Structures are given as structure tokens and as C-alpha cells.
Amino acid sequence: MPAPLPPSLRRTLTVDNGTEFALHHTLRQSLGLKTYFCDPHAPWQKGGVENANGRLRRWLPRNTNLDDLSAEQIQHIAQLYNHTPRKCLGFKTPAEVFAKVLHFKCESTCRLSPA
Secondary structure, eight states: OOOOOOGGGOOEEEEOSOGGGTTTHHHHHHHOOEEEEOOTTOHHHHHHHHHHHHHHTTTSOTTOOGGGSOHHHHHHHHHHHHTSOBGGGTTBOHHHHHHHHHOOSSOOOOOOOOO
């Protein structure tokens, strides 16, 4: 399992106003993250959030009860999400781009095993 993201790189999270984020305050308690909500009627703030939600719906359909998923299942979905190439990243994965930002002395890449 990859190491947790260093606290200096996980300071804030912006989400939309969906009920799935009702417990957003627990992120501050458990991870030290400040959470923000997009303003109503401000679509320019929601583009990235809506895009991420749409991508996550591939593995988490609407009305999925996250309490029914194991930590391993959630971790697997996060790996799938972070290892899916994006056109806006020159068809690199977010994990590839992010790894270059971190500049670790010794990097390891988590590769998904074939399904």
C-alpha cells in the first residue's frame, strides 16, 4: 500500500453540496483537512468536482452506501481512479503526474494487477 500523502500536501478539499459530504467535518478531525463547498449557482467552481464525481460513478453508482464497502474496496477504487489516463494530463495518469511533483528520492509506483 502506498504511503499516506504528507500533511503539507493535503490541506483542503472542495466538494459540491451533495448529501454524500454530510460528514465532511470528520476529514478535519482525522486528516486535518479543511473542507469547502462550492457556491450555489457558481458552475465554474464545480467543473472539477463534477468531473471527479462522474469518474467515480464508474465504480460507485448513485446511492451506494459507502458503509457497505470495505477499506480495501475503497482503496482499490482510489487506485483505479488515480491510474486512469486523462486527456488533460497528456494521457498520463494523475499518479504519474503527481509523482513528479513529489520528488521522492526513492519512488515506487503501485501498479494494478490484471483483473
